[in-house]
Every structure is written in structure tokens, then in C-alpha cells.
Amino acid sequence: MEGEIIVAHEDQYDFKTIERKWQEIWERENVYSVPNRCDKPNYYVLEMFPYPSGALHMGHIRNYAIGDVVARIKTMKGFNVLHPMGWDAFGLPAENAAIQRGIHPAVWTKNNIAKMRDQQKRLGTSYDWEREVTTCNPDYYKWTEWMFLLMYKRGLAYKKTAPVNWCPTCQTVLANEQVSEGVCWRCGKDVIKKDLEQWFFRTTAYADRLLDDLKLLQGWPERVRIMQEHWIGKSVGADVTFTLPGHKEGITVFTTRPDTLYGVSFMVLAPEHPLVAELIKGSEREQEVLDFVEKCRRESAIVRTAADTEKEGLPLGVYCINPLNGEQVPIWVANYVLMDYGTGAVMGVPAHDQRDFEFARKYNLPIRVVISPPEMELRSEDMTEAYAEPGVLVNSGPFNGLANEEAQAKISAYLQEKGWGQPTVTYRLRDWLVSRQRYWGAPIPIIYCPECGTVPVPEEDLPVLLPENVTFDPGVISPLAHVPEFVNTTCPKCGRPARRETDTMDTFICSSWYFFRYTDPRNDQEPFSKDAASAWMPVDQYIGGVEHAVMHLLYSRFFTKVLHDAGLVEAVEPFTNLLTQGMVIKDGTKMSKSKGNVVDPEEIFAKYGADTARLFILFAAPPDKDLEWSDRGVEGSWRFLNRVWRLVRGHMDVFAAVADTKTPLARAERDLRRKVHSTILKVSEDVEERFNFNTAIAAIMELVNEIYHYVDNVAPKKQNQAIIKEAIENLLLLLSPFAPHITDELWQQTGHQGSIHLENWPKWDEAALVAEELTIVVQVDGRVRDRLVVPADSSKEQVEELALTSPRVQPQLDGKQVAKVITVPGKLINIVTREQV
Numbered sequence: 001m002e003g004e005i006i007v008a009h010e011d012q013y014d015f016k017t018i019e020r021k022w023q024e025i026w027e028r029e030n031v032y033s034v035p036n037r038c039d040k041p042n043y044y045v046l047e048m049f050p051y052p053s054g055a056l057h058m059g060h061i062r063n064y065a066i067g068d069v070v071a072r073i074k075t076m077k078g079f080n081v082l083h084p085m086g087w088d089a090f091g092l093p094a095e096n097a098a099i100q101r102g103i104h105p106a107v108w109t110k111n112n113i114a115k116m117r118d119q120q121k122r123l124g125t126s127y128d129w130e131r132e133v134t135t136c137n138p139d140y141y142k143w144t145e146w147m148f149l150l151m152y153k154r155g156l157a158y159k160k161t162a163p164v165n166w167c168p169t170c171q172t173v174l175a176n177e178q179v180s181e182g183v184c185w186r187c188g189k190d191v192i193k194k195d196l197e198q199w200f201f202r203t204t205a206y207a208d209r210l211l212d213d214l215k216l217l218q219g220w221p222e223r224v225r226i227m228q229e230h231w232i233g234k235s236v237g238a239d240v241t242f243t244l245p246g247h248k249e250g251i252t253v254f255t256t257r258p259d260t261l262y263g264v265s266f267m268v269l270a271p272e273h274p275l276v277a278e279l280i281k282g283s284e285r286e287q288e289v290l291d292f293v294e295k296c297r298r299e300s301a302i303v304r305t306a307a308d309t310e311k312e313g314l315p316l317g318v319y320c321i322n323p324l325n326g327e328q329v330p331i332w333v334a335n336y337v338l339m340d341y342g343t344g345a346v347m348g349v350p351a352h353d354q355r356d357f358e359f360a361r362k363y364n365l366p367i368r369v370v371i372s373p374p375e376m377e378l379r380s381e382d383m384t385e386a387y388a389e390p391g392v393l394v395n396s397g398p399f400n401g402l403a404n405e406e407a408q409a410k411i412s413a414y415l416q417e418k419g420w421g422q423p424t425v426t427y428r429l430r431d432w433l434v435s436r437q438r439y440w441g442a443p444i445p446i447i448y449c450p451e452c453g454t455v456p457v458p459e460e461d462l463p464v465l466l467p468e469n470v471t472f473d474p475g476v477i478s479p480l481a482h483v484p485e486f487v488n489t490t491c492p493k494c495g496r497p498a499r500r501e502t503d504t505m506d507t508f509i510c511s512s513w514y515f516f517r518y519t520d521p522r523n524d525q526e527p528f529s530k531d532a533a534s535a536w537m538p539v540d541q542y543i544g545g546v547e548h549a550v551m552h553l554l555y556s557r558f559f560t561k562v563l564h565d566a567g568l569v570e571a572v573e574p575f576t577n578l579l580t581q582g583m584v585i586k587d588g589t590k591m592s593k594s595k596g597n598v599v600d601p602e603e604i605f606a607k608y609g610a611d612t613a614r615l616f617i618l619f620a621a622p623p624d625k626d627l628e629w630s631d632r633g634v635e636g637s638w639r640f641l642n643r644v645w646r647l648v649r650g651h652m653d654v655f656a657a658v659a660d661t662k663t664p665l666a667r668a669e670r671d672l673r674r675k676v677h678s679t680i681l682k683v684s685e686d687v688e689e690r691f692n693f694n695t696a697i698a699a700i701m702e703l704v705n706e707i708y709h710y711v712d713n714v715a716p717k718k719q720n721q722a723i724i725k726e727a728i729e730n731l732l733l734l735l736s737p738f739a740p741h742i743t744d745e746l747w748q749q750t751g752h753q754g755s756i757h758l759e760n761w762p763k764w765d766e767a768a769l770v771a772e773e774l775t776i777v778v779q780v781d782g783r784v785r786d787r788l789v790v791p792a793d794s795s796k797e798q799v800e801e802l803a804l805t806s807p808r809v810q811p812q813l814d815g816k817q818v819a820k821v822i823t824v825p826g827k828l829i830n831i832v833t834r835e836q837v
Helices: 015-028 058-076 092-101 105-122 138-153 203-216 222-232 258-263 274-280 286-297 301-305 354-363 404-418 530-536 551-565 601-607 610-619 631-649 652-656 667-690 693-713 721-735 740-749 796-804
Strands: 042-047 080-082 157-167 172-174 192-201 234-242 251-255 266-269 313-321 328-334 345-348 421-427 446-449 453-456 488-490 497-500 539-545 575-581 584-586 773-780 783-791 818-824 828-833
Touching (some): 015 105, 015 610, 042 058, 042 530, 058 080, 058 539, 058 584, 058 610, 058 667, 092 105, 105 601, 138 453, 138 551, 172 192, 203 222, 203 234, 203 551, 222 551, 234 258, 234 404, 251 258, 251 345, 258 404, 266 313, 274 286, 274 313, 286 313, 286 328, 345 354, 404 421, 551 575, 601 610, 610 693, 610 740, 631 693, 631 721, 631 740, 652 721, 667 721, 721 740, 773 796, 783 796, 796 818, 796 828
Parallel strands (some): 042 080, 042 539, 266 328, 539 575, 773 828
Antiparallel strands (some): 157 172, 234 421, 266 345, 446 453, 446 497, 488 497
């Protein structure tokens, strides 16, 4: 590997020249390009690909630096490492740019990608750029459209009219997962409900597998698995039908508490429930109820169901019949019931549900106790809150006296026997709404024919290309609907005039399969070959923010299972291990332009170089914790790299040294070798087992101090140059994943051939680790009083004797009797006095 050796001032290295030199060499010689299969074991490390906003921020830098260290270490450990990068390039910001700047989304996106790719290369990342993918390019979204057709053919894509989350600001619908606390995940503005005909993916068909297979993800953070478990939200209970006099259909409710059915005193429908309009039609309450329904629809689901939101409702003036006791039950409409959870109807049991209790008290509805604490009578008039604990059934007909857990099963069986209900499992998870009324997304490959109905675009006609001549207006919904040459087409079945679907796909579809495309990115016959996917999938190590715990990670798992069932991949889960890195914060808060606390990576690159930026961001905190930005910390990382530069440049002569295996090493050389090999051991364990890059870097810094200590305190003529050589070579190897440019330069300057990043990871010498002396902490009654340095082969009795006779310990024992001596071999002695026993 050739390149001009950079000769700089001995006190400070020329990072600009060195970093540019090695980036050019790595790219020219394809150092990081890998085949799908070779004689090495495969390892796939992947950071979540970015949206091309135009510039990397410090969160990006942290994400990519973490992944790059993992990739470089795995390469040095003998793996064939796939480490690709691409662009999640569709999305609303590009359309906003078109509106605000008069630039086409494709041009804006392409320019941003070029800027960010350049920044990533200057960071020194080891990406295989030959595998780069861009989701807005036809060679990618052709296969995104193919994925839609796969879903359609397998009965997993369907269209229906439904109340959807609508963002008036973004002028598009949102999936449930894209609404957080009632606001749009993209713009932060309030979201409302709106009835629209939309395309959905049937994610609920995979609810059980998505839930059950969480147990396979032992390499994921527990909190992410819990978040997915809660989002899927499995509930076991029963569907129960309350009859509606004069109506063919009754009201079906789902309940996890069939043991409380005898306590139902009211029924509540969601404002969006279709029965509401039917039941009030022509009544004196009609307008009042319709106004209330509209008021509720303008509020977000989060607000309506929040614990501190006042529960409001109106009676409809009609009744349904409880199948168990035949009682009339008044029907209400209330703000706290949602149409998209359960059946949109909830039975009110105020004695045993706190929300129902508060609603009943507010509107003076009956409260009937049907579960009482064992050996105690519970009276409704004495209750100040609902009783939700276990107990025995009362006021429940033939089920009186049963423990409520036993009654749940028996009542469910009784309902099924009578045809009034059946055991049921429901999920909080809803089908994925994938339609978007925007331009900059993958077209939905569907054609509507007056004769043939809904017709999928034939695979041989893919991709359905986005037209370029589109007008962007902030008030226009579905820009594609205003492009006649796109809309008007012919039916592939009958050849008659037809029209295209004008919605585009949710951009999360693009990111739900991109990790498969990296395995075979130039395949123009299929999205990827099964052989290529099998060579790499599942991803061994995935890295990204915890904010993607539900949306992206859940959708990716769903896609992988569908592809597995279609026989296209062997993997059943996409990511074996997941690392969710913390945020980069400054002045105690997340970096934000509005707060004026943003640090531009470009400034750090220009002043200190990429290696310094990488080193600081990996050293400042464990990767899964938030990182507080520190200008002093950056300066410290810069100074450390210059210390390394001076150390190596000041000892260039040692690299011609040959180890003398005959002459025994002096004490100083043995100590230095022990430090070298204990550092190799610690760094290896920290980066491989725990991803504790911060402690690994701290250990490397200690090694540098130890080398300086040796060369500063041993006379030059007595220094063992072979030992210094061994120490420096291992120092550079250990440091190379963290600071790739300076280490490759110094590796070359010290006479080595080829890139340091293609060298083997160093191995520690067990014999060198054996300590000659140990430091023993001495405590008296739990308080540290001395530290003893003793020969490593000292017996327990010898160490205890030294501790008891220590000049610093003796005064603490005056007037006291030693009750016992507790010894932790090789580490600690605690002398316990009589007064402490």
C-alpha cells in the first residue's frame, strides 16, 4: 500500500494531510470492499442509514464511529465484514424544500447525499461504498414496489375506508406509530382524525409471531423488547355480544374481565363507532351528540385516553341487553373510548374499574359490586374507589362464591355454550397504514379499472416511475393526482383506460428491507438473491437510536417474517444484536438549532481532524448512555493523539531492533510487558464483550503513560528497544479502530507494509500477565487505612501479619481487640475490632 510518508513537526501531526492521504488510499485500493463469501467467517455490522438532510450532526458521528470501531475490530479478528452505507432518501422534507426553495426534491436530495457522503468519508469510516443504496433511485424503489405486490399477492395489503391520523401541516396521513402524544413525529404539530380510503399492511396477521419471537432477541436491550411487547399489547379475554332491541346486529365488546359481566351498568361507544349515528338518527339528542362526536374527533387519542383528561360522555337514550342477566343497559358515547382499539365499545363496570368508577360517579350511574374481598362484604355506597383486586363473585347468579380467576374461565365457556360470546385474543397493534398523500415516495403499483377493478401492476412493468413535472403547492393534497400523464394509463388486464393509484408509500417501507438489498445491491432481476441474503443475514450487529424501537424495528421484523414465509430468506429475525446509542447533549439538553447549542462536525474536522472527533465521542461516555459535549474533552483527545505521534516519531530507531530471547528481562521491562499485555486483554474484553469503548480508550491512554514512564526513567543505553517496539506496535494496533488515519500513517512510517487495518488483532501473552507484586488494601472496621505492596507469592498469613503490624494500622488498633481478619486474596484485608462485632 503506497503513499507518500508525511513528515511533520515532531510535536504536532499534520492531520489534514494525513487524513486526506489515507482516505484516498483506502478508496483507491478498495480496502473495505468484501465478497459475499470467502474463506473467512462472515460478519454483518450495520448502522441505521440516514435521511439525507444535508449535513451530519454529532448524533450521526457517534452512531457511525461506534459501528466503524466494531467493523474494524471484527476485520482484524479475521472476519469477512460487511459494513455498508446508503440513504433513506424519500420523505417530506424534500417536498418542503421544493416548496420553500423552488428546487426539485430529486435535485435537493442528490445534492445532500453528495455532501453527507463526503462527510462520512472524511470521518474515516470503513464502508464498502460499492454496495451503496439510495431508496429514491428507480433501481431501488422498483423493488420496494415489488415488495408491495408481494404483500398484495399474499393477502397482506388491502384498502379500506377508515378514520386515520391526519397531519394538517404535512397534509398526509400517519401510522399509529408515527403519532407521539397526539402530535406528528415529523413536524410536532397536532394530529386529527379523518375518514379516508387508504392502503394497509396486515401486520396484525403476524402479531403472535412478532410477540413470541422477542425471546429470540437476547442480543437486544431489554427496554426495546419491552417497548415492542407493550406496543403489540396482547390481551386474553372474551368477546361478548349485547343485543340491541329492534336491530339485527348487537354490540360486541371485548373484555379481559368476563368475571365482572354481572356488574355492567352502562355501555360506552367510541365517538367514531358507526352505530352512534344510526342510534341517534331522528332523535332529539341527534345534534347534541353529533357536536360532541366532532369535538372528540378533533382531539388526539393520547389526550383522550390520558389519565388526567376529564372523562366526558352523553347518553344516547337507547339500551342494549346484558346476555347474562337480561338487564337493560344504557348506551353512552364517551371521549375515552377509541374505535381502533378492541371493538370500539366498552362495557362499564364501575365497581371494579377505576375509570368506569369515576365516570359513574360523575354521571350518577349505578355501581354494583360483583367481586368482594374474601371474608368481607363490600358495599357500593361505602366505596371511594374501584375494587380491582382478586376476590369471590357475589351478585352473579350461578357463579356466586367462585374465585374470580376461576369464574373468568367458566363464564367464558358459558357464553360460548349459549352463543353469546367466545374466548378471544386481541392486540393493541393495528394494521400498518402505508398510504401517503405526498409526491416524494415510492409509487403504489396499483391500477384502478372501471371494468376489472383493482389491478396490480405486472412485475415486468416495474418500476412505476415518479414523474418529474410536478407542481408543489402547500395546499395540494396528493400532488401525483394533478399529473394527468401519471394518472391516466391503461388496464394491464383488458387494455381499456384506467387510472393509477396516486398515493405513495410510507417511507418506512423503504427502510424495512434495505439491509437485505445491501447483500446484493446491483441485482436487476430480483431484490436480492437468496444465496446472497443467506450469506449475510441476519445482521450480526445493528446500531441506531432507541427512538426507532417501535416503528422501524417492528416494521423490519414484520418484513423479514413475510419474506421468510415467501421462501425468499432463511432469517426469521433481521438483527441478532442491537445497540441503541445515547444522545449527544450540550449544556444538559439535546443539541438543537433552536437552543443554540449545536456543535458542527465540520468545525471539529477543520480544527482537530476526524480522528480527534472519533476519539472524543467514543471516550466521553459508554455508547448506550447520553454523551455530554465538552470542548475541553475534545482538546484533551487532540493532545493525546499528539502524545502518541511524538512517542512514535521519537523512537523510530527501535523498529530495527530484534528481540533478545536469551538475556533475562530486567524488572522495568517485565513491568512494561505486563502493562502491554494486560492492556491488550482489557481492550479486547471491553470492545468485544461490553462495547465499553470509553474504558478501552482509557486503558490505551494508560499504556501510553506507561511507555513514556519507561523511556523517561530508564537510561537510553539500558532501554530494551525490542520491548519498546513491541509496546508501540501493540499500542498502534489497539488504537487503530478508534483513530484510523494517524495509526495507518505511523504504521507506514515505522516500516510496515500494507494498512494497519488489515493486520491481525493483537493477542495477549498469559505469561506476561503474571504479577510479581500485588497491592493490598488494608481496612480497619471497613475504613481504608493503608495499602501494602507485597510479593505476589506471599501467603495469607504473611500478608495478614504485615497488615496488623503496619505503622498506619497500629494507631487504629490501640485499646481495641482484633475480633477477626477478613481476607480477600490478592485484593483486600479488613481487620474487625471487638467493638464492631
